[in-house]
Amino acid sequence: MNAKTFTIVLLILLPGLGVQFAQERQSGVSVHRDGWDRVVPDAPAAQKPAPAPVRDLTGIWEPTPRYRDGVQATGARNYPADGKPEHELPFTPLGLETWKSHKPGFGVTAVPVAENNDPFNLCDPIGFPRIELFNLRAIQIWQNKNQAQIVYQNSQVWRNIWADGRELPKEILEPRWYGYSVGKWLDDYTFVVRTTGLDERTWIDNVGRPHSDELMVQEIFHRVNQDILELTLTINDPKMYTRPWNALDKFPLRLQPEWFDIREQVCAPSEAADYNKTIAAEAAPEKKR
Amino acid sequence: MKNWVGILIVFLLLIAPALAHHGNAAYDEKTVTVKGTVTEWRWINPHTFLKFDAKDEKGNVVHWIGEWNNPSTLINFGITVKSFKVGEEVTVTMRGMAKSGANLGRVSKVVLSDGQELSMGDER
Numbered sequence: 001m002n003a004k005t006f007t008i009v010l011l012i013l014l015p016g017l018g019v020q021f022a023q024e025r026q027s028g029v030s031v032h033r034d035g036w037d038r039v040v041p042d043a044p045a046a047q048k049p050a051p052a053p054v055r056d057l058t059g060i061w062e063p064t065p066r067y068r069d070g071v072q073a074t075g076a077r078n079y080p081a082d083g084k085p086e087h088e089l090p091f092t093p094l095g096l097e098t099w100k101s102h103k104p105g106f107g108v109t110a111v112p113v114a115e116n117n118d119p120f121n122l123c124d125p126i127g128f129p130r131i132e133l134f135n136l137r138a139i140q141i142w143q144n145k146n147q148a149q150i151v152y153q154n155s156q157v158w159r160n161i162w163a164d165g166r167e168l169p170k171e172i173l174e175p176r177w178y179g180y181s182v183g184k185w186l187d188d189y190t191f192v193v194r195t196t197g198l199d200e201r202t203w204i205d206n207v208g209r210p211h212s213d214e215l216m217v218q219e220i221f222h223r224v225n226q227d228i229l230e231l232t233l234t235i236n237d238p239k240m241y242t243r244p245w246n247a248l249d250k251f252p253l254r255l256q257p258e259w260f261d262i263r264e265q266v267c268a269p270s271e272a273a274d275y276n277k278t279i280a281a282e283a284a285p286e287k288k289r
Numbered sequence: 290m291k292n293w294v295g296i297l298i299v300f301l302l303l304i305a306p307a308l309a310h311h312g313n314a315a316y317d318e319k320t321v322t323v324k325g326t327v328t329e330w331r332w333i334n335p336h337t338f339l340k341f342d343a344k345d346e347k348g349n350v351v352h353w354i355g356e357w358n359n360p361s362t363l364i365n366f367g368i369t370v371k372s373f374k375v376g377e378e379v380t381v382t383m384r385g386m387a388k389s390g391a392n393l394g395r396v397s398k399v400v401l402s403d404g405q406e407l408s409m410g411d412e413r
Contacts, residue, residue: 110312
């Protein structure tokens with residue numbers, strides 16, 4: 001095939017594959033692009049999705065209807081720290097005391113960035129479940145009969161979820177930033193994951209909700225149809241909370257095209273230091289003139 | 290840098306800017322527009338920021354910093370690592386100024402010398 005023929009074939013095939021290369025940039029309007037600078041098509045409004053495949057979560061998923069719906073800057077989506085009574089968490093005395101010791105940048109307990117003690121400011125691992133309760137962007141799920149693996153855009157990290165029948169560790173000898181996870185299929189479309197052994201240095205969400213070594217997180221991944229995956233995430237930590245609470249409740253993710261490239265979103269210590277030195281230092285109260 | 294580059298500050302009490310991802314407690318609700326010259330454009334996480342110099346009424350150079358959203362968000366609004374060049378003239382509108390009084394604000398719009406506007410529209 002000569003170059004001219006190749007070019008013609010390419011021009012014919014690409015639109016059929018749904019690939020849209022960089023169109024003219026238009027500021028002021030959100031045109032969603034993947035990491036390869038391809039325009040991501042909007043979800044078809046009138047098209048009925050195909051049925052969900054059986055016991056299959058594989059694919060690239062993004063929050064929907066807006067790709068930024070997983071940012072959750074003011075805390076877990078179901079319980080933002082906004083001062084509303086219905087969003088108050090059932091803290092134990094220890095839970096409340098620990099939360100007050102955390103100095104987040106957002107929510108009702110927000111402090112100026114210079115006073116912020118968020119471990120993620122220094123690029124400590126964001127950890128689980130915060131990886132799903134703050135800046136939940138694109139994820140890719142890989143799966144075989146023994147395990148599912150979730151790759152996250154945020155921090156470019158992954159988790160392994162064992163589905164080979166093993167139990168969670170009886171004793172945690174080495175707490176992990178992303179914990180120990182086991183999953184099983186409740187039915188052909190519902191995968192339930194339990195995670196424990198989580199490092200206490202991590203925050204649950206972006207407003208510093210705390211957890212202890214007794215935290216047990218349950219995720220329910222429910223494949224509604226071919227296009228939609230719903231995530232429900234429950235926090236159960238009797239040291240910090242008097243009852244379990246749902247941080248996410250059927251949070252929807254949409255299947256993305258197979259060509260979708262997950263962009264880098266990495267917390268680099270040198271960049272964080274530059275940001276903290278430049279922005280935090282200028283915003284510090286002692287700078288007041 | 291052109292000598293006539295000046296500083297135009299307009300204080301307007303507007304609605305507080307909504308959220309970025311790293312904290313806005315250090316900012317108030319003022320809106321300020323400054324005309325200046327780009328000295329650095331940092332395309333980094335957690336947030337990008339634009340450094341630029343302007344001149345006050347007496348002709349003294351004043352250093353400014355405009356904090357903006359993270360790259361993963363800005364890229365979808367037509368704003369990229371190549372959006373600003375050192376030495377380029379810009380007019381920067383910031384909604385939310387540092388309570389410390391520093392010349393630091395949250396960028397809402399930048400107008401380039403050719404008139405092109407860069408912004409996230411109504412989103413923050």
